[in-house]
Amino acid sequence: MKKQIPIILRCSAFCLIFCLLFGQLTQMYRRNDDETNEIHAFYDEPKDSIDVLCIGSSPLLRGVSPMLMYQEHGFTSYMRASALQAPSVSYGLLAESLEYQTPQVVVLLCDNLFFAYDYVEQEGDMRRAMDGMRFSSYKWNIIQEVTAADERQTALSYIFPLFRYHERWKEINPAELEAQPLLKHSYNKGQVYLRAISPQSYPEGFMEPTGEVVQYDENALYYTEKSIALCQEKGIDVVLLHLPKMSWSYEKSQAMQALADQYDIPYLDFDTEQMRNEIGLHPELDYFDQGHMNLDGSVKVSDWLGDYLAKTYALPNHREDPAYAQWETDLQQYLAKMEES
Amino acid sequence: MAFTSMQFVMFLVLAVALYYITPKRYRWVTLLVVNYVFYYFTGIKYFIYLFATTISTYIATIKLGNMIEQNKVAFQAAKAELDRDAKKAWKANFTKRKRRVLIPTLLFNFGILAVLKYSAFVSENLNLLLEKLSAPIELPVFHFLLPLGISFYTFQTMGYLIDVYREKVTPERNIGRLALFISFFPTIVQGPIGRFSALSTQLFVGNDFSYQKAKFGVQLMLWGAFKKLVIADRAGVLVDTVFASYDTYGGTYIAVAALVYCIQLYGDFSGGIDIATGAAQLFGIDLEKNFERPYLATSIPDFWRRWHITLGAWFRDYVFYPLSLSKFFTKVGKKGRQVFGNYIGKLLPVLIPQFIIFFLIGIWHGAEWKYIAFGFYNGTLIVLGILFEQPLQNLVQKLKINTACFSWHLFQILRTLVLVTLGKIITRAPSFGVSVAMMHSMVVQWDTDVLFHGGLLQLGLDVQDLCVLVFACLVLLCVSILQECGIQVRETLAKQNLYFRWVIYLSAVFSLILFGVYGLNYNAADFIYRGF
Numbered sequence: 001m002k003k004q005i006p007i008i009l010r011c012s013a014f015c016l017i018f019c020l021l022f023g024q025l026t027q028m029y030r031r032n033d034d035e036t037n038e039i040h041a042f043y044d045e046p047k048d049s050i051d052v053l054c055i056g057s058s059p060l061l062r063g064v065s066p067m068l069m070y071q072e073h074g075f076t077s078y079m080r081a082s083a084l085q086a087p088s089v090s091y092g093l094l095a096e097s098l099e100y101q102t103p104q105v106v107v108l109l110c111d112n113l114f115f116a117y118d119y120v121e122q123e124g125d126m127r128r129a130m131d132g133m134r135f136s137s138y139k140w141n142i143i144q145e146v147t148a149a150d151e152r153q154t155a156l157s158y159i160f161p162l163f164r165y166h167e168r169w170k171e172i173n174p175a176e177l178e179a180q181p182l183l184k185h186s187y188n189k190g191q192v193y194l195r196a197i198s199p200q201s202y203p204e205g206f207m208e209p210t211g212e213v214v215q216y217d218e219n220a221l222y223y224t225e226k227s228i229a230l231c232q233e234k235g236i237d238v239v240l241l242h243l244p245k246m247s248w249s250y251e252k253s254q255a256m257q258a259l260a261d262q263y264d265i266p267y268l269d270f271d272t273e274q275m276r277n278e279i280g281l282h283p284e285l286d287y288f289d290q291g292h293m294n295l296d297g298s299v300k301v302s303d304w305l306g307d308y309l310a311k312t313y314a315l316p317n318h319r320e321d322p323a324y325a326q327w328e329t330d331l332q333q334y335l336a337k338m339e340e341s
Numbered sequence: 342m343a344f345t346s347m348q349f350v351m352f353l354v355l356a357v358a359l360y361y362i363t364p365k366r367y368r369w370v371t372l373l374v375v376n377y378v379f380y381y382f383t384g385i386k387y388f389i390y391l392f393a394t395t396i397s398t399y400i401a402t403i404k405l406g407n408m409i410e411q412n413k414v415a416f417q418a419a420k421a422e423l424d425r426d427a428k429k430a431w432k433a434n435f436t437k438r439k440r441r442v443l444i445p446t447l448l449f450n451f452g453i454l455a456v457l458k459y460s461a462f463v464s465e466n467l468n469l470l471l472e473k474l475s476a477p478i479e480l481p482v483f484h485f486l487l488p489l490g491i492s493f494y495t496f497q498t499m500g501y502l503i504d505v506y507r508e509k510v511t512p513e514r515n516i517g518r519l520a521l522f523i524s525f526f527p528t529i530v531q532g533p534i535g536r537f538s539a540l541s542t543q544l545f546v547g548n549d550f551s552y553q554k555a556k557f558g559v560q561l562m563l564w565g566a567f568k569k570l571v572i573a574d575r576a577g578v579l580v581d582t583v584f585a586s587y588d589t590y591g592g593t594y595i596a597v598a599a600l601v602y603c604i605q606l607y608g609d610f611s612g613g614i615d616i617a618t619g620a621a622q623l624f625g626i627d628l629e630k631n632f633e634r635p636y637l638a639t640s641i642p643d644f645w646r647r648w649h650i651t652l653g654a655w656f657r658d659y660v661f662y663p664l665s666l667s668k669f670f671t672k673v674g675k676k677g678r679q680v681f682g683n684y685i686g687k688l689l690p691v692l693i694p695q696f697i698i699f700f701l702i703g704i705w706h707g708a709e710w711k712y713i714a715f716g717f718y719n720g721t722l723i724v725l726g727i728l729f730e731q732p733l734q735n736l737v738q739k740l741k742i743n744t745a746c747f748s749w750h751l752f753q754i755l756r757t758l759v760l761v762t763l764g765k766i767i768t769r770a771p772s773f774g775v776s777v778a779m780m781h782s783m784v785v786q787w788d789t790d791v792l793f794h795g796g797l798l799q800l801g802l803d804v805q806d807l808c809v810l811v812f813a814c815l816v817l818l819c820v821s822i823l824q825e826c827g828i829q830v831r832e833t834l835a836k837q838n839l840y841f842r843w844v845i846y847l848s849a850v851f852s853l854i855l856f857g858v859y860g861l862n863y864n865a866a867d868f869i870y871r872g873f
Contacts, residue, residue, distance in 0.1 A: 004552075007552050014843060014846070017843070017847065018847065018850065021847065021851065022854075025854075029855075157860065162854065163854070163859075163860065164860055166854055166855045166856075166857070169805075169855050169856065170805045170806075
């Protein structure tokens with residue numbers, strides 16, 4: 001045995017160096033996406049410090065500002081959102097988040113309920129969200145679903161992203177190679193806003209009944225119902241949300257309302273005429289594109305949503321609470337960054 | 342389960358751990374279970390063929406073993422009373438009896454291989470013939486899926502059967518051990534084709550863990566993976582591009598693609614063999630060498646001594662020698678001397694079996710005419726080489742060419758490489774006709790200018806990939822030259838300082854991770870020889 005100790009030590013040292021280099025290269029080669037960083041920075045929030053958790057895809061990512069809601073009402077929120085977030089990822093993120101936080105309210109953006117998700121085509125979007133997730137049984141379940149649907153994708157490449165991004169050696173200038181660790185702490189609290197204005201106009205007959213037959217995607221419905229059930233099981237209030245999108249329709253809105261009624265939960269549709277008028281949304285000023293708010297639009301949406309959440313759920317105001325001093329610092333940073341424009 | 346997959350790495354780690362935690366006496370049992378688990382991943386339905394080969398060989402070899410033992414006892418008892426002729430007759434009679442066991446077993450096992458691999462080819466061609474003859478019959482064509490490694494394990498097992506028949510090895514009486522020899526998982530995919538005499542002890546004894554051996558094994562696996570993932574699969578992109586639309590590329594491109602295909606095939610096959618050999622070393626088992634820098638060969642026979650060595654050796658020992666030394670070919674030699682004179686007549690018992698061997702090597706690669714053409718091409722080169730050896734030597738002497746210098750050696754290497762490359766075109770092209778058209782284009786559409794005006798970038802690889810490919814090939818060439826000079830790379834490396842060694846090892850691992858052709862944007866290829 002004595003003879004083997006130096007061998008074991010040597011092998012361990014070699015493995016350690018290998019792991020360090022592997023980690024460093026992973027950081028060098030990874031795709032440095034804001035969404036990935038924001039999803040990852042969630043882990044830095046102190047345990048049980050988040051009052052509202054928002055889960056969903058890009059309209060949420062662009063359209064709601066946790067920081068502005070905090071500034072106005074003092075409750076804390078975080079968005080674990082990413083572009084074209086798969087229903088399985090949304091559920092995984094929710095379930096994982098509930099291991100770290102006990103929010104009073106969970107807001108689920110459910111635009112994708114009518115969208116058949118394609119794991120082959122949306123591989124980039126999958127990774128955008130999953131690269132920011134820590135390894136857990138929830139992540140593993142998503143990986144299982146993805147790799148079962150697309151045999152070209154491997155579980156290993158989701159666990160060790162370097163096996164996916166290794167081919168980026170061609171596109172990265174060696175002189176610019178530097179480690180880009182995942183964001184540790186975020187003052188955006190999951191939001192990635194867009195400043196540009198792209199004047200839009202509502203399509204003719206927008207949100208008027210057309211007799212369109214809408215159908216839930218089976219997989220999306222399964223995960224949405226699972227998410228609602230999980231929250232209800234934990235005694236968390238759920239809100240179904242739809243944010244402004246030009247491709248929305250009256251029938252989809254009705255279908256969402258029906259789902260919300262079925263679970264006895266509120267449904268907020270920001271595309272109804274009443275809501276648009278209430279928040280004062282201007283299509284020529286507040287949109288980044290047809291499906292996303294710009295910064296101005298997000299200010300309006302956040303203002304209304306924050307007001308609604310604070311009043312409806314009697315959320316606590318932490319503005320004077322010393323335990324939330326970091327939120328004050330983050331808010332100043334957030335506002336300063338906003339002002340840069 | 343591909344050798345370059347993470348599944349295989351995990352499987353191997355688990356298998357090695359299980360092997361060494363098993364008591365020494367039962368390690369072979371663990372190895373057998375591991376083999377069958379590995380084979381299970383390819384599909385349970387293929388077990389039937391593996392079992393059929395195992396059981397038939399077991400029964401035949403036990404029968405042969407019993408016959409041999411009984412014969413020895415009977416012969417010892419009767420020996421004193423037998424004169425020379427009677428002893429000869431006894432031997433001939435016994436050989437005949439042994440053949441009654443050997444031949445049906447050979448027919449049964451090669452029959453399985455033939456039916457699965459060649460029946461569709463034979464039926465299709467017979468149907469074509471019948472159609473030409475306007476015969477109102479059409480044979481059914483069955484396309485079978487080939488069980489993993491059937492060509493390799495059938496040859497390995499039949500080699501063992503013949504060795505028992507020849508009384509070179511004693512038959513294994515434990516069917517489990519025989520099953521282990523037949524199904525040893527590193528070799529079952531694509532060889533090397535092992536010999537019972539060399540493998541049995543290592544497989545059955547229960548090896549102790551050797552750090553040195555395991556370290557060398559891992560290094561060899563890394564080197565194999567480098568050849569496969571960095572070189573072969575990258576080269577494959579270029580090769581596929583040109584061969585898929587050969588008619589749109591001129592002769593220069595085809596020549597480049599053919600040369601790159603040689604590199605691809607070598608990287609792919611020898612890479613796979615290195616991984617297999619390295620994996621076996623983790624169990625303390627040394628496999629036979631299957632490659633010896635074939636592209637540094639100075640002649641076609643030399644090439645075949647260096648390429649797929651175990652297959653060549655198999656054909657040499659079990660087909661060539663029995664044929665060449667058979668009564669029939671002895672008679673052919675005698676008759677040949679009378680008809681063609683001493684020089685050619687003497688060579689006939691060598692030339693004809695050589696031709697047969699290469700025909701067999703050709704069809705071993707696959708059931709297509711192009712493989713038969715490939716066999717004939719090589720057979721013809723070998724036969725011409727033998728026939729013209731003397732006249733060419735005379736010519737060289739007359740021209741006062743110095744054959745003891747580097748330039749002559751280089752010329753021989755390049756000449757052989759050109760001939761080998763032409764042969765590879767035959768196997769890589771979709772059909773023999775296409776390969777002829779491609780070779781024709783190499784002659785009539787030659788324009789080296791295209792290579793210097795961005796032409797190489799039209800072949801599926803961008804500048805960075807080409808640079809990596811060239812650099813990796815240079816590394817391969819350097820290592821090959823070092824080995825050719827008798828330097829044992831791993832052993833030499835092991836003598837260097839720890840820091841230097843680790844830099845080399847880590848560079849190797851990370852070059853594989855970063856520059857390996859795997860993942861979504863690359864369509865990593867399966868091992869080419871796995872299909873043979």
